[in-house]
Amino acid sequence: MPPLQPAQRVAVLADSQNLYHSAQSVYSQNIDYAALLDKGVQDRELTRAIAYVIRAQSEDEDRFFDALRDIGFETKIKAIKTFGDGSKKADWDVGMSLDAVSLADHIDTIVLCTGDGDFSRLCRHLRHEGVRVEVMAFEESAATELVDAADSFVDLSERTETFLL
Incomplete structure (x- = not known):
């Protein structure tokens, strides 16, 4: 896999639901997306930054979406689905994976901001295609299995003062 170089073209894909629930359950805090993007890019050439978010009709979510855009993320928004039995589902696994595969020919490195093990197969596929895969979670x-499938792993817990608000 290509080593870290300033000329690398980078895409940062942030699984906002996974990050939110992880930060809340472990630290009862929110993610600093500006710091996340800065660390993900690391002075390389940013090609795309996409935050995958869920519209849950909660207060302040529009402000959050606007803040993500102000930081430099493109936002992809999906409504939460409620089923007849009252259960709810909302995830972007397929959408993130399709975007990552579509971007692979245009980037050198992809940064997946998620801890979701469902992305381990995606990591292996991208690495097979010659794309460096970095995971931040x-x-x-x-x-x-996700950490093992990536070229590198940034543990956000090691620098909570940087990555949490």
């Missing part, structure tokens, strides 16, 4: 809630 909280170690306490990051799936071992």
